[in-house]
Amino acid sequence: MLTLEDLGVLRDVTVDDDTVVVTLTPTYSGCPALTTMRADVLVALRRAGYERAEVRTTLSPAWSSDWISDRGRASLAEHGISPPRPNDGPTDLILMPSRPPECQQCGSADTSEVSHFGTTACRSLHTCRACGETFDHMKEI
Amino acid sequence: MTDHDNAYEGLVEADDDARWAFGSSFDDPLAGVDTTVPSGVDGSALATYCLMLADDSLVLAQRLAEWTTHAPEIEEEVALANIGLDLLGQARLLLARAAAADPAVVPALPEGSPVPDDDRLAYFRDADAFRNVRLVAQPNGDFAATMARLLVFSAWRLALLERLRASIDPVLAAVAEKGVKEVRYHREHAARWCITLAQGTDVSRERMIAGMREVWPDVAELGEVHDAERQLPDVAADHAAAFGDTMRVVDQVLQAAGLERPDVAPAPGGGRSGRHTASLGELLADMQGLAREHPMGRW
Secondary structure: OOOHHHHOOEEEEEEEOOEEEEEEOOOOOOOOHHHHHHHHHHHHHHHOOOOOEEEEEOOOOOOOHHHOOHHHHHHHHHOOEEOOOOOOOOOOOOOOOOOOOOOOOOOOOOEEEEEOOOOOOOEEEEEEOOOOOEEEEEOOO | OOOOOOHHHHHHHHOHHHHOOOOOOOOOOOOOOOOOOOOOOOHHHHHHHHHHHHHHHHHHHHHHHOOOOOOOOHHHHHHHHHHHHHHHHHHHHHHHHHHHHOHHHOOOOOOOOOOOHHHHHHHOOOHHHOOOOHHHHOOOOOHHHHHHHHHHHHHHHHHHHHHHOOOOOHHHHHHHHHHHHHHHHHHHHHHHHHHHHHOOOHHHHHHHHHHHHHHHHHOHHHHOOOHHHHOOOOOOOOHHHHHHHHHHHHHHHHHHHOOOOOOOOOOOOOHHHOOOOHHHHHHHHHHHHHHHHOOOOOO
16 A cells, blocks of 8 residues: 555644644645545544544645655556656756656566656656557656 | 545545545645745735746646647647646745735635635736736747747746745745746756757748747746846845846757747737736636636635
8 A cells, every 4th residue: 555654745743732733745736636635634534533633734845756665666666657766856958868767567678758747747658669558657856 | 545436535525625626735725834924025025026926827827728628649738737737836835925925915805705815816816917927828829839938938937946945935945946846847848849849840840930939029028127026135036047047948959959049029028017918818818707706606
């Protein structure tokens, strides 16, 4: 199971009297999944017996794909999503395609990028020349 | 984490506030963030500056969304929608920051209206209260023109955000730190398309040249400095340096594409002061119409 902690979006949990305060950080400024994450956190807390709970967001420090745990990376790969590589964070313009990620189906390195932006903002879309499968890669940010 | 069969059940069960629209964020996008205006900073100027940055990204997000179901291929449609979503996310944070810095900028609605500040600013201001540059409001035109604009805009936006990371306003600095990571991808995407189209077929090259000519008259306005920036020396980005960076990056792409800067006269600016062309009014009519019909509406 992939958890919010594994994804690095769970930043803090504190208990203030009888209120649990959970702090999340969005992966991207407009991440639509944040609403679902908040809802899931509140449901999980309620089921665990915490009726009074609050979810806050924090913007700084900005989320980085480097925060995804090893378990999180393994889980992404298990679901066919190529995990992000370490983020070197340059802001210089790069006009050459970066080294392609390996195919999550057959492991071939002979892949090409179909689109810089995949099914969500945090993923890019790739296709494998060896087996013909299409797969997502979680981008380095 | 939950045993719901789908995300909808999770949303409905958790609480009513989260249900109003899928894809929305929290009611207050700055919930839990300290929005105190730093001492010595003019709240009114800070709000104006945040509106400038917010409106640039809000208006371009709306233009990019117009490509949905019209882009040349589905992957590109997804890409443009994703870029628009990033920009919309930045706009929400910046609008909320403007409202917190100077509540006077927020349009008044009937008493008891549940519409939050960022939505009031997005949906209930008239065109002359928008402070975006004209570049972002122009109709999309050809796909090549959209890419030319996205290249110029994202080079400009990235140059600003890189500098704003050092702003003494902690909220702007945090928004910038996040935005830099996002806009880097936007700039790369646009740059690669500009090169691909310029070096593709005769037709694609002609269209890229025409697209660049179309957006170029509005590039000069990016160099105009607004009074609010002068009043915010340690808050705002160094305008001249950011503009210099922008032109360097655009030139680098033009060179790689085998293109030259278009030889066209600059168009009048003034967008930052609320002087816009009819395009913005048309865009806002589309974007704001529904919300304005329901100032007491809960979405």
